[in-house]
Amino acid sequence: MTGPGHYFIVTGQTGFGRSAFVMTLMLLSLALMAVRAFYLQVLDAPFLRHAARREAIETVQQEGHRGMIVDRHGQPLAISTPVDSLWANPRILLKEPAVWPRLTRAIGWRTATFEKALDAQRHEQFMYLRREVDPRYAQRVLALRIPGVASQREYRRYYPAGAVAATLIGFTNINDQGQDGVELAYNSFLSPRRGRAIVVRDGLGGPIAVRRGREPPRPGHTLVLSIDERIQYLAYRELLKAVRYHDASSGSVIVLDARTGEVLALANVPSFNPNTRSDLDSSYYRDRAVTDVLEPGSSLKPFTIALALQSGRIVPHTLISTSPGSYWVGPDKISDVGNFGLIDVSHVIAESSNVGASKIALTTLTRRAMYRNFLRLGFAHSTHSGLPGESSGFLSPPDTWEPIQKATLSFGYGISVTPMQMARAYTVFADGGILRPISILKAPPQSPGRRVFSRTVVSEMRHMLELAASPVGTGANADVVNYRVAGKTGTAHIADTKGYHRHRYVASFGGFAPASDPRLVVFVDVRDPRKHGYYGAQCAAPVFRKVMTGALRILNIPPDNPVTTMARAHTRWS
Amino acid sequence: MADTTNAAVMRRPPPLDPVLLYTLATLLAFGLVMVYSASAFVSVHQAGYSTYYLWHDAVNTALSVITLTVVVRIPTAVWRKISPYLLMAGLVALVMVLIPHLGVRVNGSARWLSLGVINIQPSEFLKLFLVLYLAGYLVRRKDRLSEFTHGILTVATLLMVTGVLLLLEPDMGSEVILWAVAFGMLFVGGVRLSHFLAVVLSGVGAGVLLILASRYREDRVIGFLHPFARAKGDGYQLVQSLMAFGRGGWFGRGLGLSIQKLYYLPASHTDFLFAIIAEEFGLVGVLFVIMLFGILVVRAFQIAEAARQDGDLYSCYVAQGVAILIGLEAIINMGVDMGVLPTKGLALPLLSYGGSSTLMSCTALGLLLRIDRERKAQGASR
Numbered sequence: 021m022t023g024p025g026h027y028f029i030v031t032g033q034t035g036f037g038r039s040a041f042v043m044t045l046m047l048l049s050l051a052l053m054a055v056r057a058f059y060l061q062v063l064d065a066p067f068l069r070h071a072a073r074r075e076a077i078e079t080v081q082q083e084g085h086r087g088m089i090v091d092r093h094g095q096p097l098a099i100s101t102p103v104d105s106l107w108a109n110p111r112i113l114l115k116e117p118a119v120w121p122r123l124t125r126a127i128g129w130r131t132a133t134f135e136k137a138l139d140a141q142r143h144e145q146f147m148y149l150r151r152e153v154d155p156r157y158a159q160r161v162l163a164l165r166i167p168g169v170a171s172q173r174e175y176r177r178y179y180p181a182g183a184v185a186a187t188l189i190g191f192t193n194i195n196d197q198g199q200d201g202v203e204l205a206y207n208s209f210l211s212p213r214r215g216r217a218i219v220v221r222d223g224l225g226g227p228i229a230v231r232r233g234r235e236p237p238r239p240g241h242t243l244v245l246s247i248d249e250r251i252q253y254l255a256y257r258e259l260l261k262a263v264r265y266h267d268a269s270s271g272s273v274i275v276l277d278a279r280t281g282e283v284l285a286l287a288n289v290p291s292f293n294p295n296t297r298s299d300l301d302s303s304y305y306r307d308r309a310v311t312d313v314l315e316p317g318s319s320l321k322p323f324t325i326a327l328a329l330q331s332g333r334i335v336p337h338t339l340i341s342t343s344p345g346s347y348w349v350g351p352d353k354i355s356d357v358g359n360f361g362l363i364d365v366s367h368v369i370a371e372s373s374n375v376g377a378s379k380i381a382l383t384t385l386t387r388r389a390m391y392r393n394f395l396r397l398g399f400a401h402s403t404h405s406g407l408p409g410e411s412s413g414f415l416s417p418p419d420t421w422e423p424i425q426k427a428t429l430s431f432g433y434g435i436s437v438t439p440m441q442m443a444r445a446y447t448v449f450a451d452g453g454i455l456r457p458i459s460i461l462k463a464p465p466q467s468p469g470r471r472v473f474s475r476t477v478v479s480e481m482r483h484m485l486e487l488a489a490s491p492v493g494t495g496a497n498a499d500v501v502n503y504r505v506a507g508k509t510g511t512a513h514i515a516d517t518k519g520y521h522r523h524r525y526v527a528s529f530g531g532f533a534p535a536s537d538p539r540l541v542v543f544v545d546v547r548d549p550r551k552h553g554y555y556g557a558q559c560a561a562p563v564f565r566k567v568m569t570g571a572l573r574i575l576n577i578p579p580d581n582p583v584t585t586m587a588r589a590h591t592r593w594s
Numbered sequence: 595m596a597d598t599t600n601a602a603v604m605r606r607p608p609p610l611d612p613v614l615l616y617t618l619a620t621l622l623a624f625g626l627v628m629v630y631s632a633s634a635f636v637s638v639h640q641a642g643y644s645t646y647y648l649w650h651d652a653v654n655t656a657l658s659v660i661t662l663t664v665v666v667r668i669p670t671a672v673w674r675k676i677s678p679y680l681l682m683a684g685l686v687a688l689v690m691v692l693i694p695h696l697g698v699r700v701n702g703s704a705r706w707l708s709l710g711v712i713n714i715q716p717s718e719f720l721k722l723f724l725v726l727y728l729a730g731y732l733v734r735r736k737d738r739l740s741e742f743t744h745g746i747l748t749v750a751t752l753l754m755v756t757g758v759l760l761l762l763e764p765d766m767g768s769e770v771i772l773w774a775v776a777f778g779m780l781f782v783g784g785v786r787l788s789h790f791l792a793v794v795l796s797g798v799g800a801g802v803l804l805i806l807a808s809r810y811r812e813d814r815v816i817g818f819l820h821p822f823a824r825a826k827g828d829g830y831q832l833v834q835s836l837m838a839f840g841r842g843g844w845f846g847r848g849l850g851l852s853i854q855k856l857y858y859l860p861a862s863h864t865d866f867l868f869a870i871i872a873e874e875f876g877l878v879g880v881l882f883v884i885m886l887f888g889i890l891v892v893r894a895f896q897i898a899e900a901a902r903q904d905g906d907l908y909s910c911y912v913a914q915g916v917a918i919l920i921g922l923e924a925i926i927n928m929g930v931d932m933g934v935l936p937t938k939g940l941a942l943p944l945l946s947y948g949g950s951s952t953l954m955s956c957t958a959l960g961l962l963l964r965i966d967r968e969r970k971a972q973g974a975s976r
Contacts, residue, residue, distance in 0.1 A: 039782040039914055043895040046921045050888050053928045054881055060839035060932060061877040068840020071822075071833070076853050112857075167639055167857070222635065223857025 080219050084212030085175045086196055087240030089189060089203070091249040092282075092462045097189050098203065100175040100196075104158035106149040110141040112168030112224055119166045123149075126161045152176055167224050179294040181249060184256040187288040187307045188247070188460075190408070200305050202460065204408045206243050213238040244462045246282035251275050254570040256287035259544070262563045263289045266527075266549035272309035273563060274443040275571055276541040278450035278532055280466075281458040283405070284540070284571070286440075310403070310410040313436035314545060317512025318372045318494075319528045319556065320432030322481060323445060324381050325369060327393045329477045333384040336365045336480050342375040352424045354378050366484045370493035372509060374431045381430035387418035390429060396455065396472045397445040399437050403458050413437045432512060439528075443543035446530045449485065449506070450538030453478040482506050486535045497561035498531055500569045502579035506538075507531015507564065509556030514548060524548050527559035533568050534580035542568050608970035610666065610963045611897070617889050618944065618959050622655055622952075624883075625867075625945035632855045632870040633863035633947065647863055647947055654949040658956035665960030670909050670968060673961065674733075677726035684723040687716035688759045703939070705763050715950035717760060717768040721775060722954050724756075725915030728776060732783035733907050739785050746789045749776055761804070767940040771922055773797055778918040783911060831866070834859040835931050838869035839880075846876030863947045865939060868931040883945070884928070890959075891921040897966045904972060909965040916958040920944075 060068065089098035106127065113120070124134045127149050141147045149169070150158075158171040177192045179185070190201020198207035215237030220229045255273040263271045275285035292304040306312065328334050341362050346355035360371050368376030381390065394400060400415040414436045421429070428434050444458050456469035473481070485506035489495035494509045510528035513520040528545040532538040544567070546559040553559060572579075626648070633647035640646065691697040691704050698706040698713050706713040728749065732739070753776055760769040777794055822833055838854040841847060852873040855862040862870050872880050894917030901909035920943050927942040929935035941951040944959075 038784070039895055039898060042778055042782055042914070042918065043891060046891050046918070046925065047888060049925045049929075050884050050891070050921075052934075053925060053932065054884050056929075056932045056934055057839065057872065057877055057880040057884075060836060061842050061872065061880070062844065064836075065840045065843050068837050069843075072837035072841050072853070075837070076858065165639060165642070220853065222853070223859075224639070228853070228856065 076222075077218060077220050080217050082215035082217055082237045083173065083175065083196075084215060084237030084239040086177065086192070086212055087210040088242045089206075089210070090242060090244055091247045091252070092244065092284075093248065094244075095180075095249040097181050097185055097245065097247070097249065098177060098179050101178050102155055103152040103174050103176045104155045104171040105151045105174055106153065106158055106161055106169065106171045108147055108149050108166075108170070109145050109168040109224070110138050110147050111143075111145060113138060113166075114142055116167050119164075122164055123161075123166050123169065126164055170224075177294075181252070182295060183291040183293050184253050184287070185247065185249075186291045186294045187305065187309075188252075188286045188407075189294065190305070190307075191294045200408060201307060202243065202245065202407070205406045210240040210243055212240045246277070246280075246284060246460055246462045247286070248284045248571075248574070250574045251567070251571045252285040252287060254574070255285040255567050256289070256291070258563050258566045258570075259287050259546075260289050260291075262546055262559060265552055266546060266554075266559050267551040268546045268559070269548040270308055270312075271544070271546040271563075272312075272439045273567055274309050274439055274543045275567060276443050276447055276458060276543075278447055278538040278541050280463075281444070281447060281456040282462065283458060283460045285567075286460070307407055307409065309439045310405055310407045311438070313411050313413050313438055314526045314528070314547065315433050315435065315512045315515060316437055316442055316528055316545075317432040317510035317526065317556070318374070318377075319442060319508050319510030319530045319543075320435070320437075321372065321377050321430065321510075322369060322449065322485060322508050323393065323397055324377055324385070324390070324430040325365060325484070326449075326473050326477050326481050327389065328380045328384045329365075329480055330473055331384055331389070334365055334380060336484060338365050339363070340365065340368055340373075340376045340379055342368075342373050342379075345375065347375060347379075349378070349382070349424045349427050350422070352427075354427055366487050367492075369484045369508065370488045370490075372431075372488075372494045377430045378427035382423065382427055385426075385430075387421045387426055390426065391415070391418035393472075394429075394435065396470065397448060398455055399435060399441055399445070403438070403440050403444055405440060405458055405460055407460065410440075411438050413441055432510060439543055439545050442528070442530050442545075443541055446532060446541045446543060448472045449478055449481050450532040450541050482535055482538075485531065489531055494555075494557045495529065495531065495561050497557050498529060498564045498568070500533055500565055500572065502581050503533045503568075503572055503577075504535035504581050505531060505533045505565075505568065506535040507542075507561075509561055511554065511556045525554040527554055527556040529556050529560035529564045531564055531568070533572060534577065536580040539575070539577050540568065540571055542571070608967055611893070611966045613889065614893050614959065614963055614966070617886050617893070618956075621886055621944040622659070622956075625952075626651060626655060627849070628867055628871055628874075628945060629863050629947045631850050631852070631874065632867055634850075635856050636863070639857070650949070651947050651952075654947075654952050657949075658952045661953060662956040662960040662963075665957050666964050666967065668964065670906070670912065670961070670965055673726050673912070674730050674908050677723065677730050680723040681720075681727040684716060684720035685756065685759070688720060688756065691716055692759070692762050703763055703765065705765050705939075712949060715948075717763070717765050717772075718950035718954040720756065721768065721772055721919055722916075722958055724772060725775060725779070725912060725919055725958075728779045728783075729908050729911035729915055732779065732911050736784075736907070739780075739783065746780060746785050746793050749780060750793050765939065766804075767926070770801075771919070771926065771940070774922055775915060775919050778922075779911060779915050782914050831860055832933050835866050835869040836933055838866075838873040839932060842873040842876040842879075844876050845878055846872070846874045849874050864941055865927070865946070866931055867946045868928055868942050871945075872931075887921060887924040891917050894920070894962055897962055897969070900969050901965055904969055906965075906968070909968065913962055913965050916962055920955060920958060 085100040088096055090096050124131050152174060162171055175196060179189060188201055190203035191199055192203050193199050198204035216235045222228050255275055259271050259273045271289050273287045277284055286309050288308045290304045339362050342356060342360045345359035346353055354374055356373050356375050360373050363376060394415055400413050402410050402412045425434050448455050452475055453471050453473040454469040455472050457467050485508055486504055487493055489498045489505045489507040495507050498505055498507050508530055512526045514524040514526055526545055526547050527549055530543040532541045542564050544560040544563045549559045629651045630648040634644040637646040638644050687707060691707055696707060697704040698708050700706065705715050705717060707716055753773055756772060757769055781790055834854055838859060852870050854873055855870050859866050859869060871883060894913050898910045898913035901913060923940060923943045926935055927940050941948040943951060943955040
């Protein structure tokens, strides 16, 4: 009956002995807890703190929005609109099945679809619920305070002008980087600077606080183009009509400010809708006015004639014999559309006589002078528009020229140029003989430019080009009511590796108005028209007229042919 | 006149023990503050406003304090008399919990009984009822405790029955507490050490077998042993708790500034409230809480000793049982939060959110206060 335990009972000490033992045991345990706490909170704290920080603190990139692209009057051509993408942490959502019906209702998913998607992503921490939605919609969903649901801000590029300016403006990819056009050319200017913030997150992924070291995102700069959206729209519309009417493969229109070299409009067909460019051929993206070359044909003739005038060997009244409408240069035959007989230089241009132009070149100009002239006019060199993929065209060096090449060059064969180069070259006649850099940005720094022709020659050329655009000349269809117009048609056979196609043409027209004090230069080309004529006079000149008429009106440029105005008014009233 | 005054003085009960009272008040008040701090964020997400858990906890605390004032007025002898019936009622409630529709399941455990407005957790009350019953048992069997059958076997059988019931819920935490309290009381009550050790060792062996037999418990133990290896799985809760301790450092982040409570650490206002205290008040706060429980334990044993010297063995055993119960619950909860004990669903008494736990703890402390007052009253009347 006696054991160690019994001893205590007998002595009356038992209880207290044992209870003191238990009490001490408990106090020791509590002390052990204190030691453990000291270990965790002091000794092991750096490790634990680091682990906690890694989990709760995150450096987030904050996207700013890409800069706007606007026309010269501030009309938006490309804007980034904020959109939100709703996402969820599936691991959190899976723990709260009670909220699923509310969520699916809010995001418009079917319950079965949702549960399937959730199950598929059950090990993930991220799944999209809805992408690129109106931020207000996203706010409404977030207001439900569903655990694990959050939104992230994104920006969607939107192009208000759509196809009208698409080939010029270009587009961005999913990462908001410019891929073509102005978007690509000025990508870094337009790109936002990414912001950085150190964010403390709660267990559901929501932000609690933003730590120091924050760099706010800086939005991209606004890019102001020289484009006038109204003229751009007009140019695109008329070009599209003409390309359809003539069943042409493509075409472009360039409108330049004659005084500053600013590009007021640059339209291409085909184009694309940059807002929904899903199933389109990438060939539609090309800015053909700067990337594609053509042999201009007769629209290049005025530059040969001007050079001849500049040389002093001919004057506008010098008579040239074009009979019988063709002649042989070595083994090659140069011909006109008819026999114009004995005509002066003005009519060589007005009637677009190849015989006349080539004879002038062969008799008055050296190969080297012609070559230098083309270079000074900006051919065979990039226009430095800054647009991506710009072609510089091609002109072979003069030493290699045979007489036939010299002859055909005078009326625009044997040289490849871009429409932009042609438009720019025409500014020489519009701007008193000076070639200025062109610009797609508004108010570029004024460059003194380079004189190509003397004022006298330019003045003579203006009169000749006015004649060419009058009922007497080939450019009669370019006539603009109330204004004096100067310009030249061009019709050239399309060449490929096998030589010139007999029945495929590029129709073009280059010109300016008002002829007395030129303000606008327009160049039009329509390629491979297959219906309703193929001459520059038929395909390009009407587009020139409509674009020029509209642009002069849009810009409130005063008419320089008031007599016509009065006469027309008079006939209408009588 | 003098008679009346005298009678009034005589009738006025002696003051309640100030040490216990202030410790209790501090724990309850601090608990309310911390429950609010820990639950506000979760409450906003679940209920749409921050005070959902605070209000529930406040009502629970108020009810518990009222209960305590009632308990203080009930003589110990009454408890002794009704303790077998209380134990029976507790066991019946434990069975009812397992019956579908009567019992409420939360997270796969059927631990609650729905009483209309509130859910109660019978296992919490069973712990106290066991203390009350065992105290009586020890007094009744005082002279035969050294016999194996009359000493320890009866109690062990009773524990087997409750053990099976608790395993069915399952509620391993309460099971461990129940066994530990019972053995602790048997030990201080004077059961032979050889018997005691035999039963305890077999109990420990059974516990290990149970752990190995159940995936759920095994996972928890392994998660406990290698928390960071399983930081995304079983060890998640513990890792989050340890991070809270680490973040707290010496002086804590400051009240309300815990990050772990923001949906990182689940059950931050119940089982892991201690971790939030550690994060917001640092080692200083942790030591403060440990000290408060130390005071409770020491005071309870002092009261028990006073009762023994007064010859009131029942009160002595009850006070010792309460000391072991409250102290052990606190130690196990702290140990779990700090990763020295496997994860159990146990509240930190008087601090954590949880109606049944607070009610039980306040009742237990009410008993202590009553026992102490009876000593003082006897001392005064002598």
